[in-house]
Amino acid sequence: MCNLCDIKNHAAANNAHAGRRSFLKAAGTLPLWAGAIGSASFLPSALAADVTPKPENILMPDAALARLLAGNKRFVEGDVIKNPSFKNIPVGLRYGQNPYACILSCADSRVGPELCFDEGQGDLFVARLAGNYVNTDMLASLEYGALMLKSPLIMVLGHTECGAISAAIKAEKDNVDFPGHIQVIASKLDQAVRLAKLEGGKRTTEVAKENVRLNVVELRQSTPILRKLVDAGQLKIAGGLYDLETGKVSLVV
Ligand SMILES: [Zn+2]
Incomplete structure (x- = not known):
C-alpha cells in the first residue's frame, strides 16, 4: 500500500514519492511539504496528483x-x-x-x-x-x-x-x-x-x-x-x- 496516495501495489507512485522526498530533502523543505502530502492522503486516490514534472x-x-x-x-x-x-x-x-x-x-x-x-x-x-x-x-x-x-x-x-x-x-x-x-x-x-x-x-x-x-x-x-x-x-x-x-x-x- 502506498502510504501517500492509498494505492495498493503502486510501485510507480512510490518511486515518484521517493524521488520527491529526495528533492525536498535537498531543498530543505521537507517538514512543511511532508505535512501537505500527508493531508492529501484521505482523498480519493483517483484525484491524487503525484507527478512532479x-x-x-x-x-x-x-x-x-x-x-x-x-x-x-x-x-x-x-x-x-x-x-x-x-x-x-x-x-x-x-x-x-x-x-x-x-x-x-x-x-x-x-x-x-x-x-x-x-x-x-x-x-x-x-x-x-x-x-x-x-x-x-x-x-x-x-x-x-x-x-x-x-x-x-x-x-x-x-x-x-x-x-x-x-x-x-x-x-x-x-x-x-x-x-x-x-x-x-x-x-x-x-x-x-x-x-x-x-x-x-x-x-x-x-x-x-x-x-x-x-x-x-x-x-x-x-x-x-x-x-x-x-x-x-x-x-x-x-x-x-x-x-x-x-x-x-x-x-x-
Ligand atoms: Zn476585469
Whole structure:
C-alpha cells in the first residue's frame, strides 16, 4: 500500500514519492511539504496528483510569490525569458503538472497571467471569471490547485479599468439591473463598491483593490482545505492589481 496516495501495489507512485522526498530533502523543505502530502492522503486516490514534472516549481510560499513578482518585473521591462508557446508539450508535462502558483484572475481579454508573470506551460494554475471573485466553482478549482497539485501560492489578480467593476459601480449608483445572468457579477461585487471610499476618476481602481482584498480574506478563511493549509504555513494567499497601462502587478494584500 502506498502510504501517500492509498494505492495498493503502486510501485510507480512510490518511486515518484521517493524521488520527491529526495528533492525536498535537498531543498530543505521537507517538514512543511511532508505535512501537505500527508493531508492529501484521505482523498480519493483517483484525484491524487503525484507527478512532479517541474522540480523547480516546488517552492516555499514566500519564494513562490517572489518568483511571480520577478517574472512580472521581467515582463514590464521587456526582458522576458519564458516561451509563451503551449505547443510541443514536454514529455513530463503530458502526464501531470505541479504549478507553483494558482491565479484567480478576471476574464478580461487584456490580461494574460502567463504573459504578465513571464511563465510557461505547467507553471500557473489559472481560474478566471469576470470580476475575479470567489464562488463555489472557483473555490473548487483553487482547492484542487492548492491541495492536489500542492501549489504553495494563490494570487487573486484584479486589474485597472475592469469592466465588471465598472458595471457593479453603475448598478449601485443608478440602481439598475443588468440583463440575464450579468447581474450576478454586479451583485457579487456590490460589497466592494460599498466599501471603497474613494470617489471620482480613481473609483474603479479603488473598488478593484477592495474586491481583491475581500476575496483574499474569503479564501484565507474558507474551509475545510485552504484555511488549514494557510494556518500550517503551507499556503500563502496574496492579492495583486495588474495595471493595464504599465503591465505592472502591485501587491494589494
Ligand atoms: Zn476585469
